[in-house]
Amino acid sequence: MNVKLYKDFLKEVFSQCERVRKVSLNAGFSCPNLDGTVGKGGCAYCDNKSFSSVAASEFSVMEQLEDGIRKNKKYGILAYFQSYTNTHAPVQKLREVFTPVIEHSRVVGISIGTRPDCLNPEVVSLLAYFNKIKPVIVEIGVQSANDKTLKNINRNHTSQQTRDAAERCKNAGLLITSHIIIGLPNEDMNDFVNTAKLIAECKFSAVKIHPLHIVKGTKFAEEYAQGKIGLLGFDDYCKAAAEVIRIVQPNVAIERVSAESPSYMLVAPDWCGQREKIWEGINANLICEN
Ligand code: SF4
Numbered sequence: 001m002n003v004k005l006y007k008d009f010l011k012e013v014f015s016q017c018e019r020v021r022k023v024s025l026n027a028g029f030s031c032p033n034l035d036g037t038v039g040k041g042g043c044a045y046c047d048n049k050s051f052s053s054v055a056a057s058e059f060s061v062m063e064q065l066e067d068g069i070r071k072n073k074k075y076g077i078l079a080y081f082q083s084y085t086n087t088h089a090p091v092q093k094l095r096e097v098f099t100p101v102i103e104h105s106r107v108v109g110i111s112i113g114t115r116p117d118c119l120n121p122e123v124v125s126l127l128a129y130f131n132k133i134k135p136v137i138v139e140i141g142v143q144s145a146n147d148k149t150l151k152n153i154n155r156n157h158t159s160q161q162t163r164d165a166a167e168r169c170k171n172a173g174l175l176i177t178s179h180i181i182i183g184l185p186n187e188d189m190n191d192f193v194n195t196a197k198l199i200a201e202c203k204f205s206a207v208k209i210h211p212l213h214i215v216k217g218t219k220f221a222e223e224y225a226q227g228k229i230g231l232l233g234f235d236d237y238c239k240a241a242a243e244v245i246r247i248v249q250p251n252v253a254i255e256r257v258s259a260e261s262p263s264y265m266l267v268a269p270d271w272c273g274q275r276e277k278i279w280e281g282i283n284a285n286l287i288c289e290n
Contacts, residue, residue: 001286003245009206009253010078013135013175014108017076022111023068026083027061027097032118032156037088039156043143044219045181045212047265062100069106076108078137087114087123094126102130109135111177116140116165117157128172137175137205140165145198146191149184154219159198166202177255178204182240183212183232192240196247206253209244211237211278213259214267221267234271238281245282257282 010020033039033046059067069077079101087094102110110130119138130136144150145159169176180195199207212231214224223229232240241257248254257279259272271277 001246001249003286004250004253006206006253006255009255013137014076014078017108019075020078020108021068021072021075022078022080023065023072024080024082025061025064025068025101027081027086029081029084029086029088031085032088032115033085033154038117039154041154041219043155044153044223045215047215047218047261061097062104065101065104065107069104077104077106078109078111079104079107080111080113082113085115085118086112087118087127091122091126094123098126098130102134102136107134109137111137111139113139113179114141115157116142116161119165119168121168124168124172124174127169127174131172131174135175137177138169139177139179139208140169140204142178142195142199143181144184144187144191145195146187149187149191152186153184162198163202166204170203175205176202177206177208178202178252179208179210180244181210181212182237182244185229189240189243192244193247196244199244199252200248204248204252206255207244207248208256209241209254210256210259211241211269211272213261213269213272215261215265216267217265224267231269234269234278234281238278239285241278242282242285245286 014020031042034042065079098110101107112127127136127138140162142162143155147158150158166176178199180199182192214220214231220229245254258275261273263273
């Protein structure tokens, strides 16, 4: 099976550029699941201490952008608002942050990481306005289609909110991508399949698939140390990820299948950042299914 990858999606969207590179930006936004708006303490897997309010970086957004542009001279720049929840602020503030970035001559588009409960009609309408200038990609943290799981991991939003946010964004002409986790506590293959179906149903353009991994300083790190939660083994993860890919393809491009945590923060599993090894395992499963 030929898997459609994120780079293929980028080629479709930014056909005028030979290559596009994401440059991560930290605009110092907070998260409604940390500041008490919908919850406190954050998601059980979230390393919110290390991104404490913030690493808001000693550099301004434009300084971070210029630095990224210097390092990627030959690329079209996709400005990626990655840290925390990048639509969790008054619309006027969002306008001030996004305007100079999208107007920068080297920026071909912006990608905005956020939660489904932070995409109200006013915010979506602002993003739709920017989308008329350059493509805006909204990256929504979905994680699971199972509301019990979402509650257990303290996400403080529901799968219906994902459906609503995705529909609102699509109706406004925005591109949407997603993020899911395979291996959350008490989930099995049925749950992974349901989550994949939700991604397909909502017509996301891409998905980041992450294996559940334990990061130091999180609630999950405590529970893992106490033996209260376990992790999928490598083979089971590859099998599940292959099943997810089979369900969402060919319409949903695959952006990642490995984890992003730096090794000094990682507790387990030790293979979760090994992109090539994971792809080999997934491909072996995809071949078996053909
Ligand atoms: S994972 Fe995202 S939504 Fe959850 S607490 Fe951390 S920053 Fe907030």
